[in-house]
Amino acid sequence: xxxxxxxxxxxxxxxxxxxxxxxxxxxxxxxxxxxxxxxxxxxxxxxxxxxxxxxxxxxxxxxxxxxxxxxxxxxxxxxxxxxxxxxxxxxxxxxxxxxxxxxxxxxxxxxxxxxxxxxxxxxxxxxxxxxxxxxxxxxxxxxxxxxxxxxxxxxxxxxxxxxxxxxxxxxxxxxxxxxxxxxxxxxxxxxxxxxxxxxxxxxxxxxxxxxxxxxxxxxxxxxxxxxxxxxxxxxxxxxxxxxxxxxxxxxxxxxxxxxxxxxxxxxxxxxxxxxxxxxxxxxxxxxxxxxxxxxxxxxxxxxxxxxxxxxxxxxxxxxxxxxxxxxxxxxxxxxxxxxxxxxxxxxxxxxxxxxxxxxxxxxxxxxxxxxxxxxxxxxxxxxxxxxxxxxxxxxxxxxxxxxxxxxxxxxxxxxxxxx
Amino acid sequence: xxxxxxxxxxxxxxxxxxxxxxxxxxxxxxxxxxxxxxxxxxxxxxxxxxxxxxxxxxxxxxxxxxxxxxxxxxxxxxxxxxxxxxxxxxxxxxxxxxxxxxxxxxxxxxxxxxxxxxxxxxxxxxxxxxxxxxxxxxxxxxxxxxxxxxxxxxxxxxxxxxxxxxxxxxxxxxxxxxxxxxxxxxxxxxxxxxxxxxxxxxxxxxxxxxxxxxxxxxxxxxxxxxxxxxxxxxxxxxxxxxxxxxxxxxxxxxxxxxxxxxxxxxxxxxxxxxxxxxxxxxxxxxxxxxxxxxxxxxxxxxxxxxxxxxxxxxxxxxxxxxxxxxxxxxxxxxxxxxxxxxxxxxxxxxxxxxxxxxxxxxxxxxxxxxxxxxxxxxxxxxxxxxxxxxxxxxxxxxxxxxxxxxxxxxxxxxxxxxx
DNA sequence: AACATTTTTTTGGACGCCGAAATAAAACAA
DNA sequence: TTGTTTTATTTCGGCGTCCAAAAAAATGTT
Numbered sequence: 001x002x003x004x005x006x007x008x009x010x011x012x013x014x015x016x017x018x019x020x021x022x023x024x025x026x027x028x029x030x031x032x033x034x035x036x037x038x039x040x041x042x043x044x045x046x047x048x049x050x051x052x053x054x055x056x057x058x059x060x061x062x063x064x065x066x067x068x069x070x071x072x073x074x075x076x077x078x079x080x081x082x083x084x085x086x087x088x089x090x091x092x093x094x095x096x097x098x099x100x101x102x103x104x105x106x107x108x109x110x111x112x113x114x115x116x117x118x119x120x121x122x123x124x125x126x127x128x129x130x131x132x133x134x135x136x137x138x139x140x141x142x143x144x145x146x147x148x149x150x151x152x153x154x155x156x157x158x159x160x161x162x163x164x165x166x167x168x169x170x171x172x173x174x175x176x177x178x179x180x181x182x183x184x185x186x187x188x189x190x191x192x193x194x195x196x197x198x199x200x201x202x203x204x205x206x207x208x209x210x211x212x213x214x215x216x217x218x219x220x221x222x223x224x225x226x227x228x229x230x231x232x233x234x235x236x237x238x239x240x241x242x243x244x245x246x247x248x249x250x251x252x253x254x255x256x257x258x259x260x261x262x263x264x265x266x267x268x269x270x271x272x273x274x275x276x277x278x279x280x281x282x283x284x285x286x287x288x289x290x291x292x293x294x295x296x297x298x299x300x301x302x303x304x305x306x307x308x309x310x311x312x313x314x315x316x317x318x319x320x321x322x323x324x325x326x327x328x329x330x331x332x333x334x335x336x337x338x339x340x341x342x343x344x345x346x347x348x349x350x351x352x353x354x355x356x357x358x359x360x361x362x363x364x365x366x367x368x369x370x371x372x373x374x375x376x377x378x379x380x381x382x383x384x385x386x387x388x389x390x391x392x393x394x395x396x397x398x399x400x401x402x403x404x405x406x407x408x409x410x411x412x413x414x415x416x417x418x419x
Numbered sequence: 420x421x422x423x424x425x426x427x428x429x430x431x432x433x434x435x436x437x438x439x440x441x442x443x444x445x446x447x448x449x450x451x452x453x454x455x456x457x458x459x460x461x462x463x464x465x466x467x468x469x470x471x472x473x474x475x476x477x478x479x480x481x482x483x484x485x486x487x488x489x490x491x492x493x494x495x496x497x498x499x500x501x502x503x504x505x506x507x508x509x510x511x512x513x514x515x516x517x518x519x520x521x522x523x524x525x526x527x528x529x530x531x532x533x534x535x536x537x538x539x540x541x542x543x544x545x546x547x548x549x550x551x552x553x554x555x556x557x558x559x560x561x562x563x564x565x566x567x568x569x570x571x572x573x574x575x576x577x578x579x580x581x582x583x584x585x586x587x588x589x590x591x592x593x594x595x596x597x598x599x600x601x602x603x604x605x606x607x608x609x610x611x612x613x614x615x616x617x618x619x620x621x622x623x624x625x626x627x628x629x630x631x632x633x634x635x636x637x638x639x640x641x642x643x644x645x646x647x648x649x650x651x652x653x654x655x656x657x658x659x660x661x662x663x664x665x666x667x668x669x670x671x672x673x674x675x676x677x678x679x680x681x682x683x684x685x686x687x688x689x690x691x692x693x694x695x696x697x698x699x700x701x702x703x704x705x706x707x708x709x710x711x712x713x714x715x716x717x718x719x720x721x722x723x724x725x726x727x728x729x730x731x732x733x734x735x736x737x738x739x740x741x742x743x744x745x746x747x748x749x750x751x752x753x754x755x756x757x758x759x760x761x762x763x764x765x766x767x768x769x770x771x772x773x774x775x776x777x778x779x780x781x782x783x784x785x786x787x788x789x790x791x792x793x794x795x796x797x798x799x800x801x802x803x804x805x806x807x808x809x810x811x812x813x814x815x816x817x818x819x820x821x822x823x824x825x826x827x828x829x830x831x832x833x834x835x836x837x838x
Numbered sequence: 839a840a841c842a843t844t845t846t847t848t849t850g851g852a853c854g855c856c857g858a859a860a861t862a863a864a865a866c867a868a
Numbered sequence: 869t870t871g872t873t874t875t876a877t878t879t880c881g882g883c884g885t886c887c888a889a890a891a892a893a894a895t896g897t898t
Contacts (some may be wrong), residue, residue, distance in 0.1 A: 004437070004457040005424075005432035007853045011423035014854085020421070031876060040425040040856050074875025075863040158786060169788050177788075180888050217660050231754070233652065240756035242792065250745055250751035252784040254673065260787045295594050301891055327671055331750055334670040337659035365671040366682045368644070369579060369588050369596075373661065425855050426884045433885090450845060459887050464847055493844025494894040 011047070014039060014353040018047055019056075022082060023108075023396065024211060027060060029077030048080060056106075056403050082106045087151040087398050090136055090191075091390035092382075093198065095341060096121065096294045097172045099132070101139045103150075104391045112143035117292075129184025136189060148313035151398045153185055153193040156391040157200040158226055163195055163243025171260060172226055196393070197245030198222065198363040198386050200405040203230025203237045205389030218340040219332055221248060221325075223347025225295060226261075227269040231336070237393075249273065251331070253324045261290055265285060271324030272348065274300055280317035281306070300346070305351050310367070315353070322354040326361025333366050333374055341374055344381040351378050430466070433458060435823040437466055438475075442499060442527075442815065443630060446479060448496030467499060475525075475822050477502040477737030501525045506570040507816050509555055509610075510809035512617065513576040515540065515592045515644060515713045518551070520558045522569075528714055530561035536807025538713075539574050544595035548603025556610060570817045572604055572612040573809040575620040577645055582614055590646055591680060615812070616664030617805050621763060622649025622656045625809030630654070637759040638751055640667060640744075642766025644714060645680075646688040649679045650755070656812075663680055669694065672743045680700075693719055693766065698768065699736035700725070701809070705775065719765070726772050737772035750785025760793055763800040771799050 003009065011365040014037070021036035022028065026035070027165040030044045039047070051057040056365065060079040088108035093100040098117040102110050116135060119127055132155070140147055159171030168174060185193040199222040215235040216222075227249030231238040249269035257266025258276065270276050275290045281303055306315035329341060343351065362371060367417025383388050422428065435458070440455035441447065447455075449463045458466070472474040479498040497644040504771060505525035508706040521529050535554060539547055549576070559566055578590030585601025604612040618641040625633040635656040643648040646668030648655040657665065668688035669681050676685025677695065690696050694709045700722055726733035746759060763772065781790060 002432065003435055004436060005429040007426075007855090010424040010426070010429060010854055010885090013421065015867080017421055017423060029876075041877065042879080045856080047426070050876095072875080073865045073873070075861095075877070077876065079513045095482045124658060133444070157666070170786070199564070211770055220477075229754075233657070238652070238755075239865055241758045242756065244756050246755065247753045247789065250786055250789075255742070255780070255783060262785060264783065323674070327674055331670045332754065334666045335648075335751065336657075336665065337661065337663050337755065364683065367589070367666075367669055367683060370669075371667065400873090426853095427855090429854090429885055460846065461848085461888080462886060465885085468847095476872090491844075492842070492896045494846070494892095496845065629844075 012404045014043065015047055015051065016400060019247040019399045019403060027081035029079055029251050031077060041395050055083055055117040056086045057081065072197040084109065085099060088145060088149050089391055089394035090139065090150055090153045091394065092132065092155045093386050094155060094173055099135055100387065101135055102387050103139055105146065106389055108395055112139055114139045114142065120173050121175055125174065125179040126168050128179055129181055132181065133185055133188040147189055150191050152394040153191050154394040155181060155195045156198040156386050156390045157192065157195060158198050158228065160244050161195045163239060165194055169193060170369050171238060173192060174337065177370045197228065199228030200245045201386045201389035201393065203232050204344065204393045205385040207232060208392040218339045218342060219338045220342040220344060222345040223272060223343065226272050226347040227272050248328060249329060253327055259287055259289060268324050272321045273358025275316045275322055278318055281313045283313060304350050318350055319357045323361045324355025324359040325354065327365045330362050333370050337370055337373065339373060339375065341376045343378045348378050348380050420795040433462065433821045434466055434470065435657065435777045435819060438818045438822060446498045446500035448498055450496060467736045469585065471653060474502055475498065475505045481785040483691050483735050506809055507568050508813035509558065509572045510568055510806050511551065511574045512805050513574060515594055518554055520554055520566065521564050521806050521810065522558055527810055527814055531558055533558045535536055539592050540594055543592065544598040547598055551600065552604055552607040569610050571813040572610050573813040574600060575617040575809045576614060577617050577647065577804050579663050580614045581656060583776050587614060587615055591777045595805045603610065613625055616647065618647030618649040618813065619656050620660065620805045620808035621649050621800060623812045624804040625761065626651060627811040627813055636755065636757045637761060638757045639761045641764040642691060644693050645693050645813060669749060670747060671747055674721065675834060676833065678706055678708060686768045687747040689745050691740045696722060696736045699739055700732045702732060737769055738776045741776025749781050749784025756792065758787055758792060758794065762797045765796065767797050767799050769803040
């Protein structure tokens with residue numbers, strides 16, 4: 001059911017509205033806030049000055065104001081933006097290659113990074129949380145930032161994440177299952193922590209980067225070592241009841257098809273993922289479970305050149321991938337009629353080879369009426385979009401769950417991890 | 420972006436909150452409203468008396484109050500409920516068998532019905548709206564209700580509806596495509612009108628009947644002459660960007676499979692729908708487009724008895740249907756991880772024959788982790804659920820878009836169609 | 839008849855928003 | 869320089885909503 005409304009809710013809502021405008025468009029003057037939010041100048045003054053005295057926003061010092069084209073008459077505007085020190089967040093990307101961490105300030109600017117080649121596949125599941133906590137501590141040490149100033153940690157993993165339970169249900173990066181993550185971080189560092197699927201974080205990043213384009217209903221497909229999907233429904237990333245993402249990679253394409261890493265047969269991933277392409281091309285039987293090792297970048301490049309040279313086995317691998325991807329997307333379209341499908345990730349490098357088969361499958365797989373309203377877009381997104389999306393999500397969460405509420409003094413919410 | 424909040428929004432929200440509680444639990448006393456909404460008694464008094472003077476609610480006359488068990492001390496409660504005359508809505512179900520209409524009052528009670536065997540398949544698409552308007556007029560005449568007292572018409576059709584454009588994009592009930600409906604009704608009768616998919620309306624009806632059970636994330640499959648799906652996401656029926664429903668029936672199952680009514684090959688419907696079952700059983704080639712006629716009920720019963728007798732062709736038809744349904748649902752689960760799947764409609768009569776194959780396919784089609792959290796439920800829903808759902812939806816829309824706003828005097832909204 | 843109990847209404851205060859007026863800070867013009 | 873114009877921001881007073889507390893209403897109990 002909906003939430004009860006009172007004057008408290010009004011303020012919270014409008015504070016949030018103002019912060020959202022700021023996140024989306026960057027620093028702006030109070031007048032612009034009025035334009036973006038629809039609030040009266042009087043209310044903007046009231047809300048913004050409150051946010052400033054809360055330490056969440058700050059006025060730009062005059063020096064910073066850029067010359068805005070032709071000199072304009074009238075009282076000059078004062079730009080307002082997030083106070084970079086209002087909060088900090090840490091984003092962690094866990095993949096089978098290792099860990100990647102980033103520390104961002106309250107504006108989303110990255111202050112420090114850290115990469116670690118640690119492979120976690122065979123690691124003790126119980127020790128993983130500790131490892132992560134240590135990595136985060138090292139990152140913060142590097143940036144000389146006390147732990148308590150981090151408001152939130154976001155963790156993006158390949159595979160199925162249960163963000164409710166804070167666990168990694170199943171991931172190619174781990175042999176074990178149901179690995180607890182959030183609880184350990186929260187216990188060891190005292191920072192709220194959320195686990196999420198990496199493709200969902202890409203979707204989050206896309207929304208943050210261009211709301212007009214990705215804010216409606218869209219499906220974001222990540223192709224690479226695995227195949228993931230982030231679903232955007234009515235401008236929001238869809239997290240199922242448990243917080244799991246759309247497991248497009250493990251949606252069945254053909255009953256009794258090639259063996260997938262997940263143990264089933266015929267998953268989309270078993271046609272489209274890096275390891276699947278190599279398996280097709282090498283003529284290897286698709287009845288053996290694939291190796292769990294990372295695939296060298298060079299191997300994929302070699303496969304691509306082979307295909308461009310016209311080698312039949314390589315070409316046929318891409319053809320099979322294109323068909324599986326096309327039928328998979330056709331099924332998504334039939335169910336959700338997204339207005340946009342984004343193909344992203346390293347796997348899109350070979351899109352020229354895949355595309356004809358994809359299009360043919362799409363045509364065979366779904367009625368014209370539905371297919372016609374979908375725009376398919378290829379974005380060879382830097383994997384950094386996962387980090388960006390994780391940061392965005394963490395900051396938006398802080399905005400909504402902490403900053404939207406009044407000053408700390410006024411309420412009893414636990415919250416030391418700011419400023 | 421979110422909506423700006425002011426005292427107006429607060430009242431609107433709380434009025435709606437109160438009306439939702441009433442829709443869900445039926446007549447109740449002010450104290451109960453407080454319990455359900457979390458609003459203070461003072462606010463409940465204020466809001467309810469406003470709604471009463473607006474003619475939207477009414478106090479039950481003392482006579483109607485039921486003896487509530489043991490006599491209780493203290494001031495007795497006064498039950499409040501919707502004023503049945505606050506608005507009326509018309510629900511229309513369009514299927515290949517003909518039309519079915521119902522007129523309901525502001526409480527959702529059905530005042531009059533009308534059925535018509537008119538088949539629309541070969542009718543002039545341009546004339547369909549007029550036909551519908553005439554049918555509605557006849558229904559209202561029967562109930563002696565002036566047209567202007569109907570606040571809304573809801574139309575449920577098999578197939579793809581575009582509720583934005585108010586058209587039937589594609590339906591087995593029509594040969595033509597993109598048949599305009601809403602505009603004609605609105606022009607002829609002056610009543611706002613929405614077209615929707617029939618499976619979505621079943622989902623709407625289920626939510627209305629048991630929010631606790633169906634209010635989360637669920638998929639409702641309707642099996643019968645065709646195969647439809649209504650998707651409930653976070654307690655709300657999902658209407659895609661254009662208003663189309665989840666076209667589960669026309670989601671591909673196997674590339675190059677049997678020919679479907681939609682013109683593609685291998686759709687789920689081409690395995691599971693009535694005509695598909697008969698086609699399999701008769702050994703008819705699945706390369707001819709199926710007939711567009713309604714299938715006699717007796718034919719389906721005959722097929723079922725044949726299967727129960729053990730006839731191989733009949734058994735195999737159900738086996739194929741079960742497998743296609745199971746893989747289809749496995750794909751839905753992979754993408755959306757609903758916590759509940761409801762199988763409904765006449766096609767569920769043969770569930771005992773289908774179920775083993777369905778379960779086997781489900782097991783083969785999706786990893787255990789995802790499958791385990793889904794509850795599959797068979798509900799041989801009376802087709803009347805479509806009408807009920809359409810009425811519910813129309814009334815909830817009136818609540819939200821009209822009643823939630825203050826009295827007419829206070830605002831400039833067009834609205835003659837009440838009380 | 840007085841008291842107890844429960845529901846509903848009334849009253850007064852707080853808070854948020856808004857429109858209008860006032861103030862601030864600049865460019866422009868004489 | 870000094871006043872005028874222009875635009876941005878703040879201040880002030882009014883209005884509507886909510887809530888807590890007190891009052892009133894309506895009934896059962898003793």
